[in-house]
Amino acid sequence: MTPRQTSLWLPALAVLGSVTSLCIGTSFAKRLFPLIGAEGTSALRVGFSAIVLVLFWRPWRWPLSRRDAGFVIRYGLTLGVMNLLFYLALRTIPFGIAVAIEFSGPLAVAMLASRRAIDFVWLAFAVIGLGMLLPLAGQHTVDPTGVVLALGAAVCWALYIVFGKQAGHLHAGHSVSLGLVAASLVVVPYGIAHAGSTLLHPAILLAGLGVAIVSSAIPMSLEMMALKRLPSETFGIMVSLEPAVASLWAMLLLGELLTVSQWSAIGFIVVASIGSTVTAKRGVASSPEIVG
Numbered sequence: 594m595t596p597r598q599t600s601l602w603l604p605a606l607a608v609l610g611s612v613t614s615l616c617i618g619t620s621f622a623k624r625l626f627p628l629i630g631a632e633g634t635s636a637l638r639v640g641f642s643a644i645v646l647v648l649f650w651r652p653w654r655w656p657l658s659r660r661d662a663g664f665v666i667r668y669g670l671t672l673g674v675m676n677l678l679f680y681l682a683l684r685t686i687p688f689g690i691a692v693a694i695e696f697s698g699p700l701a702v703a704m705l706a707s708r709r710a711i712d713f714v715w716l717a718f719a720v721i722g723l724g725m726l727l728p729l730a731g732q733h734t735v736d737p738t739g740v741v742l743a744l745g746a747a748v749c750w751a752l753y754i755v756f757g758k759q760a761g762h763l764h765a766g767h768s769v770s771l772g773l774v775a776a777s778l779v780v781v782p783y784g785i786a787h788a789g790s791t792l793l794h795p796a797i798l799l800a801g802l803g804v805a806i807v808s809s810a811i812p813m814s815l816e817m818m819a820l821k822r823l824p825s826e827t828f829g830i831m832v833s834l835e836p837a838v839a840s841l842w843a844m845l846l847l848g849e850l851l852t853v854s855q856w857s858a859i860g861f862i863v864v865a866s867i868g869s870t871v872t873a874k875r876g877v878a879s880s881p882e883i884v885g
Contacts, residue, residue: 618808636784669775
């Protein structure tokens, strides 16, 4: 293998590792729901992630103007609400389906940014996939409340991308660490109000720290490394596999078995995401960060 091939394979493996770590961490997080609820689990994940990344990146090293602080706060608050809604959705719908529905957010941003005919093909794939997942025409194979919460997370992911671009001129470690601090201001108090003192149990705190590291700190670190070395199209294609990867890990770790129709729906959404990435104009917006 040539040095150039190695330079592409290593960051590609980093993206795959990032997606896998995120899916494994979220699968284990769902196991905490019976103990502290989705709200408490989300609070531990976001709160510990903020602490870990602040200590790692030490954002106080960089200056922050009042204008940039506004960008980071909007970015972080949206991130917090997105995580909370996603975890609430996981209470009643399978992990893979929640991720697939959530992907409609960044897909919508990509579609709105383009006016080419080919994008309507990918839009059609996305609509077909979502139509197969949503409880339409009296079909309630998927919990409607969970679907609504996942769609809310999708809207937040779309806004997260928009606000993230406004803070894009900042160092990634700077914006992400401070963004998670802002996110924790929303999620942590809500989680404490729901779970109370149970969150302080040593075993729960340790589990929450593990979830934060595996589902946030490791994926974000691997992702930032990959973004510096991979073309945005390649990165986007690999990230687009997340709904399928999430479904596989949820099947292995949580016993969540999907129907053939649900797998097909996820396939349509993955194809839409990959297609949108491949045909996107080079040099335009990079792919969304892994945040689910």
